[in-house]
Amino acid sequence: MKFNLITILGPTATGKTKLAVQLADCFNGEIISADSRQVYRGMNIGTGKDLSEYFIDGRQIPYHLIDIIDPTEEFNLFSFQQSFYKSFDEIKSKNKLPFLVGGTGMYLSSVLQKYTLGKANFEKEKQILSSYSDDELRDILKDLNPSLHNTTDLNDRERIIKAIAVSKTEQEKTEAQNIKSLVIGVNLSRDEIKKRITTRLKKRLDEEGMIDEVKTLMDSGVSYDKMIFFGLEY
Template identity: 55%
Template sequence: MNYNLITILGPTAVGKTKLAAQLAHHFNGEIISADSRQVYKHLDIGTGKDLTDYVVEGKKINYYLIDVIELPAEFNLFDFYKYFFTCYHQIKANNKTPFLVGGTGLYLSSVIQNYDLKEVEKEKELIEELQSKSYNELKNILLEVNPKPHNITDFESKERIIQAIIVAKAQKPVENKVEIYSLNIGINPGRDVVKKRIKERLEKRLNEGMIQEVEFLLNKNISPERLIRLGLEYKFITEYLTGKISLVQMHNDLYRAICAFAKRQMTWFRKMEREGVKIFWLNEADFDKAKEIIKNNYVFV
């Protein structure tokens, strides 16, 4: 197959970004982030931007879709999809190899599996209207516009249902879309190792000022409700800072939630495989093994 994209995917805390940057440095590439929260400015520690990972042997690797939008604005699947193709064509124009890196399963699937996404007229107004409705009301709306939803995960939360409704109602196609053939490399050290790394990373981020980061956002008049909708770190730390839960409960609940998130990520990737997506799995973020996979499969033009 003539691939035109290299994707590095896997659950949280496995070293995707660092490996992708090393590979991009070696193969003259640039990186598009597929992370639903790193698109927001000021969400640094909690989302693990780790921008130093993009510096390899003193050279900064160009990256896209990080720090592109200010809260409290929303960023959704279709926004990512549009941005992706703009970035993709820019990388090609730079005569570089495009890399897609991240763990947001829906974003990755939309590109790798060539979703036929279209734009909705007056999308902002529609989102505001949908956000005012209950979970059951949203579920009924989705089943009306799409009686046979493709993904059961569309019903996981109000945000996911809203996103699915937006997709179902869309009509205007993306103008610069091209067919993507992605060479996919996954990193999965195993659940026990991932849980251990999540715990270590959580301690590190708390020590680096993750609570203070959320305090800063609250002081910028970002509402607690908006931060809670971001999930994980921002949800539980906001609940702690607003007095809903104790520090100990915040720590314990957040650790469990991140572990559950990592499990859901792997479930998503396995679903992609069942749907025909080929993923070359590595037990670790091994540069040499990943380099060989790319050399043996990707034709550079």
């Protein structure tokens, strides 16, 4: 086969998971999540894990990189890339086809563009950059890595610092990992996406218990700042 990976990407609420599950069922595949928040245990409603979608006719399609660490732990681009390669090799060893589904742009790029990464020290970088203004941090990131500058939330100080740390440890891209991916993009009109997001959020708040989920997370030791960092519904 020409491709050894199928990547399904696109905006939130466009049905990526449902499509991936259907294709994985047809082509003897397993799914690797490229969502930066679904790795965390206990964050089910706000991240839209929708684990029921991984079942077809009573059979579960195996998935990877969901519910693998606690929300109080650190998980970054380096962590994801290493975990992805481990899952990729595991799936291939079973003569099955990996499906990468997401999600988080930097995670997808680290695989598709074959980043070579070092293990970024975010806490050390945070201390070094603590005296810099937000504007200065944006300028540093732009000089280090314009592509990350264009895809990072530039209003979130911690995200900027993390992007700087990643940029300082990223070396040139390499072909060392033999990933040949077919990329399938999923999209809908802007109005339809907004409609789906609004409907989904109301359901999570009114029917699925998202407020209780947030309370449980904070009671378990997840700080207010960390909840803000998780973003979106949280």
